[in-house]
Amino acid sequence: MSPASPKLAVVAAETGVWPQLRAAAETAAREEPHLGSLLNATVLSHKDLASALSFQIARKLGDAELATMSVREVCDDAFAADPAIVAAAERDLIAVAERDPAIRTLLQPFLYFKGFQALQAARVAHWLWGQSRETLAFHFQSRMSELFQIDIHPGATLGAGLFLDHGTGIVIGETAVVGDDVSMLHAVTLGGTGAERGDRHPKIGKGVLLGAGAKVLGNIVVGDYAKVASGSVVLKPVPSGCTVAGVPARVVNCPTEAEPARTMDHTLADVVYDFVI
Template sequence: MSQRLEVVDPTIAPPVWAALRNEAYAQAKSEAALASLIAAVILNHDTLGDALSYQLARKLGDQELRAMSLRDTIEEAFEANPRIVETAELDLKAVFERDPACKGYVQPFLFFKGFLALQTQRVAHWLWHEGRETLAFYLQSRMSELFQVDIHPATQIGRGVFIDHGTGIVIGETAVIGDDVSMLQNVTLGGTGAERGDRHPKVGRGVLLGAGAKVLGNITIGDYAKVASGSVVLRNVPAGCTAAGVPARLVNCPAGEEPAKSMDHTLAEAVYDYVI
């Protein structure tokens, strides 16, 4: 194994990277069957960006676009825009803090397809703005095939976003997702027809989108709002409110201080009379 297989001082290395490496070191020692994988993906690298580029290339590479060539492209994106790696660190931290099933940083970095799909989209988004749309679409296609998550490369996504489970998520081209948003499986941020132009939802900061929520059209979900599981939202939701039902109605305002971080999916007893 590489000589870099050592415990890292968190006072020197960035905290998430240090925690990830230290967890990986302990797990490589305790689970011999996965030691080579853990070393190749995490322990043989000096930075989070190096490890992430290796992991994404390893997952996404195929016969048409080999992993080594794809890694060169990913590293190009990271070098041109270091914010991508900084954002990945915040995304990884969000998974650890909001998912009660998450035991540490190694688990999502190696295995959680919501996290991996999100990082794939961030690279595709960079390619899109560089005018390399064909390669961006290629990554979108691979993301959909591997992770069952379909996010358009042009979608604007903030920092500290948590995609739980990931399966069945579909997000359209002109959607905008703010910082600190959490969403569960089978969420759709889509359009309402064949119209072109700006046609997808704008999701504010700290919003919680429950499993199976469908938010359709060029509408706004205000900051710290909540969309209940299985709801269909066709009109704006005010900041701090909860929308529930088919079609969705406002259930309670406020929804809670930071529903995306608390992951609180409960609903109030009283339901307002009007449809949003």
């Protein structure tokens, strides 16, 4: 299977995610017959993305305590009640195609990228949370954490067009809000600063880039299109369009590039503005 064209995300956005995903599955089934049954079960036997997605989530999360068919029924109910969940999944797939140079086709994130899969399960868990079905929402969270090593509280609010690159070790707390078009790498924490209750987690603006190992703690705002450098510990609000780095984090470049989450540029400017935020 050859590397994807840089225009994969554009093509998917213009022609639709589902046709692109089906085409990739058909090609893969021809090229690798050993995976024919898997590709038929997960993609080719379904009529649309919602059906395939509910099957995929159920295939992953189903276990002895909650049967696969029961998980799928919950997902189908969520998608029917809130079509925005599937629309967000489409934008997530386009985001991966746009921002991950390792991707070949949309089949990769759909079948194999745990960041994408955890996001979709988290969206269903959040829907359950909103329906006051907290015990089942926590069950989804627990299974996600076991399977993917990604811990997203079902109360957290997630935007669309998100990219969790690698994903391992990401923690997102109950009252966290993540805006649209955000990218974050492994070991990012959106957490609290203690045992306080209530609204205690970060609010991440649109188009923010959170580098590997970044820790954003407390009920603080990271402004739109900001960038948090890898390994930073952010304890105070971050201005929109600025880059912060260090422990504790300081503003080191402001303004930064226009859309850091799309370029995935983790480098820092040579000339910095070093002052405490």
